[in-house]
Amino acid sequence: MSPAKKLHILRQEEFDRLLSWLDPDPRRAGLAYEKIRWRLIAILAARGCRSPEELADETIDRVARRVIDIQDSYVGDKAIYFLGVMNNVHHEYLKRPLPPRLPELNNDVEAKENTHLCLEKCLDKLTANSRRMIERYYAADKQAKIDLRKRIATEFGISLGTLRLRALRIREKLQACIEQCLQMEPF
Amino acid sequence: MTDKNEQFDQDNSSEFSDEAVRRFLLGGLSASERPLFEQRLFTDDDLEARVRLAELDLADDYAFERLSTPDRRLFEQGFLVTADRQQKLQVSKNLRDRFSAKPAGRLEKSKVAKRLKHLFGLDRPAWRFAFGILILLILFGTAWLVIREPRIARQIANRMSPRRSPPQSAPLKAGHPTNTSMPEHQITPSPMPAHDQATVSPASVSIALTPAVSSQTSEVPALNLPKGEQDVVRLQLVLKADQTGPYRAELVTSEGSSVFSAEALKPNDSRAKIDFDVPARLLKTGDYQIRLGRGNEGSRESLGSYYFRVQ
Numbered sequence: 001m002s003p004a005k006k007l008h009i010l011r012q013e014e015f016d017r018l019l020s021w022l023d024p025d026p027r028r029a030g031l032a033y034e035k036i037r038w039r040l041i042a043i044l045a046a047r048g049c050r051s052p053e054e055l056a057d058e059t060i061d062r063v064a065r066r067v068i069d070i071q072d073s074y075v076g077d078k079a080i081y082f083l084g085v086m087n088n089v090h091h092e093y094l095k096r097p098l099p100p101r102l103p104e105l106n107n108d109v110e111a112k113e114n115t116h117l118c119l120e121k122c123l124d125k126l127t128a129n130s131r132r133m134i135e136r137y138y139a140a141d142k143q144a145k146i147d148l149r150k151r152i153a154t155e156f157g158i159s160l161g162t163l164r165l166r167a168l169r170i171r172e173k174l175q176a177c178i179e180q181c182l183q184m185e186p187f
Numbered sequence: 188m189t190d191k192n193e194q195f196d197q198d199n200s201s202e203f204s205d206e207a208v209r210r211f212l213l214g215g216l217s218a219s220e221r222p223l224f225e226q227r228l229f230t231d232d233d234l235e236a237r238v239r240l241a242e243l244d245l246a247d248d249y250a251f252e253r254l255s256t257p258d259r260r261l262f263e264q265g266f267l268v269t270a271d272r273q274q275k276l277q278v279s280k281n282l283r284d285r286f287s288a289k290p291a292g293r294l295e296k297s298k299v300a301k302r303l304k305h306l307f308g309l310d311r312p313a314w315r316f317a318f319g320i321l322i323l324l325i326l327f328g329t330a331w332l333v334i335r336e337p338r339i340a341r342q343i344a345n346r347m348s349p350r351r352s353p354p355q356s357a358p359l360k361a362g363h364p365t366n367t368s369m370p371e372h373q374i375t376p377s378p379m380p381a382h383d384q385a386t387v388s389p390a391s392v393s394i395a396l397t398p399a400v401s402s403q404t405s406e407v408p409a410l411n412l413p414k415g416e417q418d419v420v421r422l423q424l425v426l427k428a429d430q431t432g433p434y435r436a437e438l439v440t441s442e443g444s445s446v447f448s449a450e451a452l453k454p455n456d457s458r459a460k461i462d463f464d465v466p467a468r469l470l471k472t473g474d475y476q477i478r479l480g481r482g483n484e485g486s487r488e489s490l491g492s493y494y495f496r497v498q
Binding site: 035036038039041042043045046047048049050051052053077079080082083111112115116119120134135138139164165168169171172174175178179 | 211212213214216221225226228229230232235238239240243244247251265266268269270271272274275277278280281282283284285286287
């Protein structure tokens with residue numbers, strides 16, 4: 001078991017205290033927790049950590065244990081407190097032996113086909129306009145892509161930057177839909 | 188949505204460019220840029236949204252092979268470190284296969300391959316196990332055949348011997364014809380049959396040789412070469428009383444160049460001599476030495492030398 005895993009024994013009351021410290025409203029506290037965790041992972045990955053999810057959880061565990069001591073006295077953006085603790089965790093990580101890399105995503109044809117089936121389902125859920133945009137956005141390669149995207153942007157009466165953002169937002173919805181589909185569908 | 192997009196457009200011109208966001212994701216921000224970027228990412232929801240979208244964009248670019256080689260390496264080594272990002276890449280690849288004309292064939296091919304594998308059940312572990320056993324059986328069978336049938340091993344050794352020591356004095360025999368106008372057939376010595384009493388080669392010339400310390404110690408026996416291309420010179424090597432086989436003989440020139448050799452030689456019926464047949468075409472005028480030994484490649488014992496001269 002890695003050092004991070006050893007520390008990952010957080011009591012429920014500590015976790016609840018952390019959430020209520022982040023926000024008294026449980027729903028907003030959950031969202032804040034997810035945001036902080038995602039940001040920790042993104043930063044740790046950008047710093048070259050091989051196990052950013054593990055280190056992010058270790059950071060959150062440490063903060064959760066300290067909440068009881070700081071909740072009355074802490075002033076300022078609570079998210080920034082996580083950043084400070086994360087720096088310590090990262091510093092300790094650099095002194096440890098390198099963990100193994102995350103294994104490559106399974107290139108199993110079956111998994112690919114399942115994702116493909118979910119993609120089809122999720123495409124069907126898009127509005128006609130969104131579907132048309134995403135189909136055309138991903139249709140061309142390299143130089144052809146640039147020309148095509150200019151044409152699509154003109155058709156939709158938007159700038160290239162806006163087209164990109166709209167397409168990526170649809171892509172984001174597709175991603176969430178596919179992940180949900182893969183979890184729910186019995187293949 | 189339009190309002191949000193316009194807001195993003197404004198963000199694109201903020202203190203962090205799209206290029207900086209992308210460099211952050213690939214771990215390429217400088218030490219001076221990074222602390223500010225990280226702090227802003229923790230406090231700025233808009234920057235977070237841009238980074239999230241840039242993750243998808245990067246995964247798409249990788250799947251559509253639009254990244255440079257260094258960026259591809261950074262992507263593989265530094266970006267794909269979470270299961271969530273790997274899943275994003277999986278969706279990008281599916282989008283590529285679904286909408287992009289070029290790589291769509293890849294999925295079709297993989298589908299056909301998969302169906303064929305399913306059809307014949309080739310993806311079952313039993314098939315893999317069976318193929319493994321089959322290969323092992325072939326290997327063991329071959330090894331057993333070679334061990335049980337020494338004639339095969341001898342034939343292989345005899346075929347290899349002239350190749351191991353090509354006669355340096357005869358370039359034609361070494362496979363380098365000087366006459367480029369005509370292709371030279373039979374330029375290497377034909378494989379000699381095993382030196383078995385049951386298969387004696389036709390000998391045109393025969394000469395008995397006794398062991399000698401050097402070519403100067405006694406008068407060197409001489410022979411005249413037969414003219415025929417297929418003729419053989421039989422060198423009868425007289426054995427000492429206490430010598431036993433199997434024997435190995437090697438014919439070398441006075442300069443020490445190997446001309447011909449034979450393994451697993453057996454003495455004749457009287458056990459006093461060994462017949463060492465050498466193709467006449469390998470011999471030229473000059474002095475030769477035969478080195479007689481016993482054993483194989485692993486343990487070889489020298490039994491003596493024989494000298495003769497070709498006139």
